[in-house]
Amino acid sequence: MAITGNALDLSLIKRVLRYARPYRKIFFWSIVLTITLAVLAPLRPWMIEYTVDKYISVNDLRGLELMILLxxxxxxxxVFVKYTHTFYTNVLGQSVVRDMRTDTFNHITSLRLKYFDKTPIGTLITRNVSDLETIGDVFSQGLIIIIGDILQIITIMLVMFYTDWELTLVVLAPIPLLMLATYIFKEAIKASFQQVRTEVARLNAFLQEHITGMSVVQLFAREKQEMAKFKTINGRHRDAHIRSNLYYSIFFPVVEIVSAISLGLLVWYGAKGVLQGVTSPGVLVSFLLYISMLFRPIRELADRFNTLQMGMVSAERIFKVLDTKEQTPDTGQHAPSRVEGAIRFDKVWFAYTDEQYVLKDISFSVKPGETLALVGATGAGKSSVINLLNRFYEINKGTIEIDGKNIREYKLESLRSSIATVLQDVFLFSDTVSNNISIRNPEISLERMAQAAREVGADNFIRKLPGGFDYNVMERGATLSAGQAQLLSFIRALVYDPAILILDEATASVDTETEELIQNAILRLMEGRTSIVIAHRLSTIQHADKIIVLDRGEIIEQGTHQELLKLNGSYKRLYDLQFNSSGVGSPAGSLRVPSGKQ
Structure with missing residues (x-):
């Protein structure tokens, strides 16, 4: 489907209206009330006309009092119909927004990491928040209201023609000028609204990135430079809004001028008719009200149309996200209750973009319960191995197996629940300690979390926190030290009881005092599990069952620590560089493989 963002793009409107299907009754009554309002619109002017001609002109006080009551x-x-109509249309709009927001968020969470590598987070926030609020306005202030305004205009014009067709033709003479102005306004405001939404997305993306990375901005004293960039983006955002307001400031006076011309024609032609006795005073009075009621929806119709236009621009952007086909295919059916943990990479090739391979013909195997260490310079491909094992990205060539089955044959949830990854940069949500550990999984009890905390040696610091497990760690764990955040990630891994454990430089960001505590936690985590350890410090992986040295995406050496030292190759040079240059022989704090694995 080609999405253009045009307000009258029927295919786009139909797609939005599909979200209203579960609310058919509300939608039906909204339409019924819209028609009712259109029918009621000319009722009071007609009653005034009747009162003037039948009662006021003949001094009938009792009849006048009766008509006033009516x-x-x-x-x-x-008033009652308008209240009910407004309530129903807003309920409909917010219900649609809720469902679309749920679908959009659910779709975003299903996208592979490659999509987030090239899409600013602030842009996705804009799509899921402000763009969707604009779609809510399509129902509460746009589509249904436009139908009501058009029906009201048609009803009033029919009543006017029925009452006095000659006077109606005179009064409506300036309408073609108004139609021309409305068309020009519509085309101008369309481009303006598209620019407004683009600048809103840019502003959100800039703010999200810079507030998240505020520590970097301040560390390098870039406040003034980033403020200059922000002023530029904010200025473009302001200019886009000013342009849209400029079109409004031109259009509305034009409507008022046309309305004044129509009123002047009514006074001139209608008064002449009254003096000549061909037009009754009641008709003249009622036409004064009809003109006001006619031009109000015409003036607002352009505004309603632009609400619809803005909603369609937002819908175009949201459906562009929903139409993104970058999910990891979840077609596998294999979902064992527990995997053994045997891992095998067979001639794996992988590239993040095109054919710029970051892994080249990688082959290795790990038996259940063994520890594999990955060593290499930054960019050698170590983290890519983790990403591929979790199917965050899809390989270009080769196969990856767990327990002899291709990982594509596993259900995605089953595969990832069997693997726990502890990263160097621990991400914690702005939530309680318990919710950060369990990720709001109701199957994980507080008792289980407390037991895991004791097993990894983290119960002491948690007890000291105000509220213990109910303590709010704030965004990204800002109120905790790096070591405490790391310990929480270990507890998180332990309560999920994975068969495969991945440690990505898990001790790189902690102090020496905390490192020993974390090393003990690592030993507890690795017991009985297949483990893959990524480390820059060789002191942490000397007792691993197998060490693989990666360089530019290729395996250049593999073996045990002693075997690699005897090769006198890259591993030996890296070992000498880290230890001998500092006079360190066999550093403390090395990873001690649990008993039975050496």
């Missing part, structure tokens, strides 16, 4: 009843009825 007009009051009609007013109450119209």
């Amino acid at each position: 007009m009051f009843v009609a007013l109450l009825l119209e």
